Amino acid sequence: MDVRPPASPTGVRPYNTFLLVTLALCSLAGAWFMRISLAVHDAPVGFLDVVASGAHPNGIAIKKSYTGLKPLDDGLAMLVTAFLPGTAGWNEAFYWQQVHFLSQFTAMVAIMNVEACREKNRGRWIKYTAVWALLYQNIGGAIVVCIWWFLFHRISGQNSYFLSGRTVPVQYARLILPATLVLYLGPTIAMFWPGQSISQIQNFVALWQFAPIFVNIPLWLAAPYVSSAPASGAAKTADLPHLKVLYYVLFFVSMVSQGVVVFNVVASEEPGVELWRVFVPSSAHWLTSMDMGLLYIFQWDWIIIAIMHVLPGIIAVFDIQRFVPDIDTDNDRLLKGVYIVVALVALGGPGASLAAIWGFREEQLAVIEERAEKAEVKKGN
Numbered sequence: 001m002d003v004r005p006p007a008s009p010t011g012v013r014p015y016n017t018f019l020l021v022t023l024a025l026c027s028l029a030g031a032w033f034m035r036i037s038l039a040v041h042d043a044p045v046g047f048l049d050v051v052a053s054g055a056h057p058n059g060i061a062i063k064k065s066y067t068g069l070k071p072l073d074d075g076l077a078m079l080v081t082a083f084l085p086g087t088a089g090w091n092e093a094f095y096w097q098q099v100h101f102l103s104q105f106t107a108m109v110a111i112m113n114v115e116a117c118r119e120k121n122r123g124r125w126i127k128y129t130a131v132w133a134l135l136y137q138n139i140g141g142a143i144v145v146c147i148w149w150f151l152f153h154r155i156s157g158q159n160s161y162f163l164s165g166r167t168v169p170v171q172y173a174r175l176i177l178p179a180t181l182v183l184y185l186g187p188t189i190a191m192f193w194p195g196q197s198i199s200q201i202q203n204f205v206a207l208w209q210f211a212p213i214f215v216n217i218p219l220w221l222a223a224p225y226v227s228s229a230p231a232s233g234a235a236k237t238a239d240l241p242h243l244k245v246l247y248y249v250l251f252f253v254s255m256v257s258q259g260v261v262v263f264n265v266v267a268s269e270e271p272g273v274e275l276w277r278v279f280v281p282s283s284a285h286w287l288t289s290m291d292m293g294l295l296y297i298f299q300w301d302w303i304i305i306a307i308m309h310v311l312p313g314i315i316a317v318f319d320i321q322r323f324v325p326d327i328d329t330d331n332d333r334l335l336k337g338v339y340i341v342v343a344l345v346a347l348g349g350p351g352a353s354l355a356a357i358w359g360f361r362e363e364q365l366a367v368i369e370e371r372a373e374k375a376e377v378k379k380g381n
Contacts, residue, residue: 030142033300044293103257104351120165133212142304173239247359254351309350313357
């Protein structure tokens with residue numbers, strides 16, 4: 001048993017520089033796999049030729065009109081072409097990889113907005129999640145999401161960050177869940193819904209490109225009704241019931257997503273549809289065809305973004321253990337936290353892990369703030 005005093009209010013997170021370097025390296029890895037290596041190897045094979053020809057290798061026409069704005073439609077046509085071999089089910093391994101990736105990402109979309117809405121993050125760069133969504137949808141999640149978490153851990157590196165400003169104004173806390181389910185998860189499910197025409201699938205894929213941005217619309221509408229003054233009294237914890245439900249639902253969505261994907265992959269009789277082919281990039285196959293090259297890109301995108309679910313979860317547990325040392329007095333408490341995060345990933349995927357850990361973190365942040373306030377009162381007396 002090892003009972004230590006809580007972290008000093010004037011201290012910093014141990015090894016935070018090492019953490020920031022790791023996050024930066026993850027972003028650079030994303031740049032390599034999402035951008036640089038593609039230019040080096042002219043991959044995916046034949047992709048630009050397919051887009052220019054106006055038809056997929058199987059003869060299906062590429063839809064080129066969505067909004068009536070040619071520059072925007074040209075970009076959407078290219079993105080939809082990259083998604084379609086998976087969403088249309090032409091490559092079953094690609095289909096299930098996308099289902100897992102994009103449904104699990106629901107938790108990330110919601111939790112980024114939770115952090116953006118906290119009182120302590122007002123005016124900080126991580127607040128502008130619509131801008132971040134625009135960037136990661138166009139540049140690559142594996143690049144941009146890592147940068148967002150880099151900034152998050154940079155500003156939260158000071159221990160003083162944890163002592164106040166946890167509250168999410170209740171106007172926002174009520175909206176994050178329905179906004180995420182309707183405006184992000186809804187379009188995600190629509191992309192993969194069976195029985196649609198190719199034209200309908202292409203429309204939903206084009207719509208989905210804006211989904212992480214649309215999630216912000218209800219929050220923008222609520223903004224004029226949110227006080228700029230810090231919450232006090234009962235208002236400081238009025239958001240907790242709403243956020244608790246949010247984390248439970250995100251955990252459930254991720255659990256269902258993981259279960260559906262694993263079951264269908266294992267049950268598939270299609271040659272080449274195996275768990276490792278769905279999730280593990282193959283350097284032996286990615287240059288053999290356009291769809292295999294696209295799958296390779298999506299796999300690396302998801303691997304690096306999955307790390308951005310797991311690593312922040314481990315750091316969150318570590319932070320709570322520093323500030324609330326009486327929560328676990330075992331000598332191996334840090335390793336225990338790692339085991340819990342890994343077990344949650346195995347159980348429900350990276351999204352479930354992040355949702356569960358953030359729910360735990362939310363409750364403990366409220367405890368940390370309450371203890372900090374009592375300490376200030378005692379000091380004043």
